[in-house]
Amino acid sequence: MFLTSQFKTSLRKNLQLSKLLPQLLLIILFCYIIYFFTKNTQINLAARNLNFGFDFLNTNSGFDVQFSLIQYDGSSSYFRSYLVGLLNTLLVSFFGIIFATILGFIVGISRLSPNWIVNKLSLIYVELFRNLPLLLQIFFWYFVVIRSLPSTEKSMVILDILIINLQGFYIPKFIFSNFIYIFYGLFLALLATIAVKYYATKVFYESGKIIPVFKIFLLLIIVLPIIFSFIGDVSLLVEYPKLVKNFGIFNYVGGVKLVPEFLALLFSLSLYTSAFIAENVRAGILAISKGQKEASKSLGFNNPQTLKLIVIPQALRVIIPPTTNQYLNLTKNSSLAAAIGYPDLAGVFAGTALSQTGKAIEIIFMVMMTYLTMSLIISSILNWYNKKIAIVER
Amino acid sequence: MKKIKINSFAVLAFVVTFIFTTFNANANQTRENVIKRGSLNCGVSQGVPGFSNADASGKWAGIDVDLCRAVAAAVLGDANKVKYSPLSAKDRFEVLKAGDIDVLARNTTWTLSRDGGLAVDFVGTNFYDGQGFMIRKAANINSAKKLNNVKVCVETGTTTELNLRDYFKQQKLKYEPVAFTKADEAVAAYDAGRCDVYTTDKSGLAANRTKLKNPADHLILPETISKEPLGPVVRGNDENWANIVRWTLNVMIEAEEYGITQANIDSLKSTEDPAIKRLLGLEGETGKNLSLANTWSYNIIKQVGNYAESYNANVGPKTPVGLARGQNASWRNGGLLYAPPVR
Numbered sequence: 001m002f003l004t005s006q007f008k009t010s011l012r013k014n015l016q017l018s019k020l021l022p023q024l025l026l027i028i029l030f031c032y033i034i035y036f037f038t039k040n041t042q043i044n045l046a047a048r049n050l051n052f053g054f055d056f057l058n059t060n061s062g063f064d065v066q067f068s069l070i071q072y073d074g075s076s077s078y079f080r081s082y083l084v085g086l087l088n089t090l091l092v093s094f095f096g097i098i099f100a101t102i103l104g105f106i107v108g109i110s111r112l113s114p115n116w117i118v119n120k121l122s123l124i125y126v127e128l129f130r131n132l133p134l135l136l137q138i139f140f141w142y143f144v145v146i147r148s149l150p151s152t153e154k155s156m157v158i159l160d161i162l163i164i165n166l167q168g169f170y171i172p173k174f175i176f177s178n179f180i181y182i183f184y185g186l187f188l189a190l191l192a193t194i195a196v197k198y199y200a201t202k203v204f205y206e207s208g209k210i211i212p213v214f215k216i217f218l219l220l221i222i223v224l225p226i227i228f229s230f231i232g233d234v235s236l237l238v239e240y241p242k243l244v245k246n247f248g249i250f251n252y253v254g255g256v257k258l259v260p261e262f263l264a265l266l267f268s269l270s271l272y273t274s275a276f277i278a279e280n281v282r283a284g285i286l287a288i289s290k291g292q293k294e295a296s297k298s299l300g301f302n303n304p305q306t307l308k309l310i311v312i313p314q315a316l317r318v319i320i321p322p323t324t325n326q327y328l329n330l331t332k333n334s335s336l337a338a339a340i341g342y343p344d345l346a347g348v349f350a351g352t353a354l355s356q357t358g359k360a361i362e363i364i365f366m367v368m369m370t371y372l373t374m375s376l377i378i379s380s381i382l383n384w385y386n387k388k389i390a391i392v393e394r
Numbered sequence: 395m396k397k398i399k400i401n402s403f404a405v406l407a408f409v410v411t412f413i414f415t416t417f418n419a420n421a422n423q424t425r426e427n428v429i430k431r432g433s434l435n436c437g438v439s440q441g442v443p444g445f446s447n448a449d450a451s452g453k454w455a456g457i458d459v460d461l462c463r464a465v466a467a468a469v470l471g472d473a474n475k476v477k478y479s480p481l482s483a484k485d486r487f488e489v490l491k492a493g494d495i496d497v498l499a500r501n502t503t504w505t506l507s508r509d510g511g512l513a514v515d516f517v518g519t520n521f522y523d524g525q526g527f528m529i530r531k532a533a534n535i536n537s538a539k540k541l542n543n544v545k546v547c548v549e550t551g552t553t554t555e556l557n558l559r560d561y562f563k564q565q566k567l568k569y570e571p572v573a574f575t576k577a578d579e580a581v582a583a584y585d586a587g588r589c590d591v592y593t594t595d596k597s598g599l600a601a602n603r604t605k606l607k608n609p610a611d612h613l614i615l616p617e618t619i620s621k622e623p624l625g626p627v628v629r630g631n632d633e634n635w636a637n638i639v640r641w642t643l644n645v646m647i648e649a650e651e652y653g654i655t656q657a658n659i660d661s662l663k664s665t666e667d668p669a670i671k672r673l674l675g676l677e678g679e680t681g682k683n684l685s686l687a688n689t690w691s692y693n694i695i696k697q698v699g700n701y702a703e704s705y706n707a708n709v710g711p712k713t714p715v716g717l718a719r720g721q722n723a724s725w726r727n728g729g730l731l732y733a734p735p736v737r
């Protein structure tokens with residue numbers, strides 16, 4: 001052989017270099033692109049006498065917002081208007097996710113129903129809500145459904161507890177005194193349930209006897225808070241919305257008011273997303289082979305037990321990953337709120353605050369980071385849950 | 395996963411192109427760009443009758459539209475070479491700053507924070523306005539002082555929503571704003587009963603009342619709660635362009651003062667009056683100061699008309715909007731319209 005070992009090493013080094021070079025170039029390119037955009041922005045901002053900075057967040061905003069979960073008015077800061085928008089986004093996303101999940105499970109299971117009518121109705125539901133563009137559905141609820149409700153003085157009053165008109169839905173407000181005692185009761189019920197569950201597992205492994213943990217839980221969660229509310233002298237005041245008249249203008253005051261913009265957004269987001277979740281649920285259940293159920297029955301489990309112990313745990317593994325995506329979509333889709341004037345993050349902050357200050361770069365950056373963070377939090381929670389219930393492979 | 399092969403040569407080429415890409419700031423070139431393009435990009439409203447509104451065939455008209463046409467006449471010699479971009483109140487300044495339009499003529503109020511903080515220049519006032527309220531007659535309210543616990547429809551990104559808050563704060567009255575990004579949505583919401591009151595500039599109230607189902611059922615309250623000098627806006631980094639738009643408006647106002655109209659301008663060519671001669675481009679070098687041909691002001695008056703002609707054709711008492719000249723009359727007739735001398 002003529003090749004010295006020295007030559008071989010240098011060849012190998014050369015090979016490594018030729019592999020490394022593209023990577024290196026890519027990194028340089030990447031850094032350069034970032035540099036380019038930052039520099040370009042700086043130059044253009046300077047040329048237009050614009051200064052970049054977040055100082056504006058401390059100045060007062062000067063505009064009021066239709067409704068907010070925290071104390072806010074025009075003398076509050078722009079930062080507070082950001083919080084107002086963020087909380088309104090979280091509010092509609094939170095309830096949207098809950099309703100979409102409940103509806104999605106009901107419809108998804110109905111899709112597999114042997115009952116022809118239930119089966120076909122749920123099929124229509126899915127195809128309808130899944131295939132119409134979301135914005136159109138928002139407009140439908142807002143401009144068609146809610147706009148055709150009666151005016152305030154001619155409100156529909158349902159059993160004195162729900163008042164419906166074109167300016168919103170009104171429900172009574174519950175005002176508790178010493179509410180904290182009910183909370184103690186709930187907390188104790190939870191602790192007790194954990195103890196019972198622990199005990200039940202032990203009994204189950206030792207004797208095979210099944211203790212109905214869930215029924216005990218239901219009992220505790222009702223009875224304990226009631227007992228505690230007697231101990232703590234909890235009183236409940238119900239504030240009903242009242243119709244008042246100022247000249248020829250009617251208004252409901254008191255109670256809890258749900259504005260039409262919120263309702264339209266909530267309805268459309270929930271229905272649209274539930275159609276996708278329904279399909280995930282159906283797919284999840286269908287993914288469990290018949291053999292599993294037959295095996296479960298032959299082991300002596302009854303129907304509910306089969307569903308609870310065999311089918312659902314396995315189906316969830318299939319259902320959760322795509323459903324996570326739906327939760328993320330719902331949260332991001334809530335930014336369509338601006339189209340109907342619901343004061344969410346996109347509307348209040350990326351809309352009103354942006355146009356009042358002209359701080360486009362700063363505000364869009366903040367809003368993008370916020371949506372990114374929300375998405376990452378939702379997906380990490382569900383990833384964690386998914387891992388927890390995943391099949392442990394040995 | 396398939397490995398992506400990166401051709402290092404391609405990467406290199408990319409880097410080189412990027413390095414030699416010039417940083418562009420695009421300042422001071424609006425006039426050149428307009429001439430090169432052969433048309434003026436003008437930002438207008440999404441439809442305010444009398445100010446900027448497109449008819450069924452897509453033809454725009456209004457006093458703001460006339461301003462765009464006048465600028466096109468001055469710079470390009472042809473008032474018809476305008477491309478209109480309908481903009482919401484919320485987007486207008488961003489679109490202007492980004493360079494997508496050359497002039498913003500969209501019932502926009504001149505304020506300190508906009509002029510000083512947004513890197514734009516306000517170059518004059520083509521309509522003196524003020525904010526008011528519209529309400530249903532059935533509400534039995536005849537004064538803004540009686541508005542309490544009302545829901546108010548308003549357009550977002552406007553001075554309107556700021557004045558609204560100021561007013562109710564000053565009066566110690568309660569209200570709930572319902573803010574929309576488009577005027578049409580705010581008007582429709584008010585019409586449907588979502589709000590008890592609709593607020594905007596009084597000119598806008600008059601214009602939008604024509605869009606309601608039953609205009610006669612609604613009333614504009616007498617109070618004017620703010621000053622809204624509406625005028626054209628340009629980017630803040632182009633002095634020459636700011637001057638062109640500013641003096642285009644001034645020519646229209648001064649032409650009215652000297653009685654020069656679209657109809658009589660050609661017959662005035664033989665006049666001895668130096669001021670009229672200057673406005674006709676027959677004396678002095680007004681165009682040179684703006685880097686325009688000396689016929690610029692003649693073209694404006696000939697093709698678009700003077701301020702009074704534009705006013706009467708679009709918002710005057712004989713139009714559906716029906717606004718009397720009032721404070722928008724020439725200073726010679728007791729109004730606020732006063733242009734610095736075109737000389």
Ligand SMILES: N[C@@H](CCC(=O)N[C@@H](CS)C(=O)NCC(=O)O)C(=O)O
Nearest residue numbers: 439440483502503552553577594598
């Ligand atoms: N002058 C105020 C408000 C101007 C404004 O946007 N008014 C509304 C209501 S009349 C409008 O013109 N809307 C037309 C549209 O959205 O296209 C401002 O500059 O902020």
